[in-house]
Amino acid sequence: MLTSLLIYTLMSLFPLGHASLPLVINTWPFKNATFTAWSVLQAGGSVLDAVERGCARCEAEQCDGSVGYGGSPDESGETTLDAMIMNGNTMEVGAVADLRRIKNAIGVARAVLERTDHTLLVGESASVFAENMGFVAEDLTTNKSVNIFSQWLKGNCQPNYRKNVSPDPSTSCGPYRPRSTPTPRQQQQSERTRHANQRSHDTIGMVVLDGSGHIAAGTSTNGLTHKVPGRVGDSPIAGAGAYADSSAGGAAATGDGDVMMRFLPSYLAVELMRAGADPSAACEAAISRIKRHHSQFFGAIICANTTGHYGAACNKVSGFTQFHFMVSNPETDAPVLKSVDCL
Helix, strand or coil: CCCHHHHHHHHHHCCCCCCCCCEEEEECCCHHHHHHHHHHHHCCCCHHHHHHHHHHHHHHHCHHHCCCCCCCCCCCCCCCEEEEEEECCCCEEEEEEEECCCCCHHHHHHHHHHHCCCCEEEHHHHHHHHHHCCCCCCCCCCHHHHHHHHHHHHCCCCCCCCCCEECCCCCCCCCCEECCCCCHHHHHHHHHHHHHCCCCCCCEEEEEECCCCCEEEEEEECCCCCCCCCCCCCCCCECCCEEEECCCEEEEEEECHHHHHHHCHHHHHHHHHHCCCCHHHHHHHHHHHHHCCCCCCCEEEEEEECCCCEEEEECCECCECEEEEEEECCCCCCCEEEEEECC
């Protein structure tokens, strides 16, 4: 996929730094999630165990309101969850999307991986599967999510993710019906919506390597606030939200999933590392690929190769010029906050 010249250029611009194994790296300053995953590894747990437990910690703590129950209500006021886990040794994936009533979405994703021949289960059927597997059904609504939804209704459902519909989604709530030609105002509304919600979808994406270089990756999120019911972002899609291959590396993404999933950035980054690119260069190349088509998209990605080298990259937009992520390895032991300037 890469020419040898491009590989040489990437590696020259971004030389390999010091690395060590095992390694836990995850998006955003979700320190407790990092600590939990690291503790699992230190206790002899597998990389899958570490990813599951680390992401589950974020789900329980409702990290940043964007992971777990009680956050990001959709247009109907309901919180639904997306999650994925991938085994880099076997290339097996388990994922759930639009999951209702079950708080432990990453746990259900692992159940899909280990207890079915499928990759992705969605909606009400995914919830029924979870209950059959012994997961407890609970209300995902909280006072906070109810208040977010109520205030949104009082504000004429602003912002929202509708376009080319009537009544005008920039001033009115639904129900909506198709409109053949978008008005300039509707086009402006679409742009405003993207910028107004840059920090409403901070997925936890996690990549874990053990001492032998075995890799697993996972994600968990409650998606976009005020999303159209049924919307699924990049998080539960293999290659988009995360990807792991123990022969090459792992990556996980966060941000505007509706845009990012179209480019499979996590898969691209892993393939670049397979071809010899340093993780930082691989991350930057994946972000740059999206940026060429969507210069104002909000997003970031973390990358790690099989030797424990790691990197990250993000796209610079208004109010977002630096991306923070967590790392734990033998050099740091305790979780350490890292940052990278956006492109």
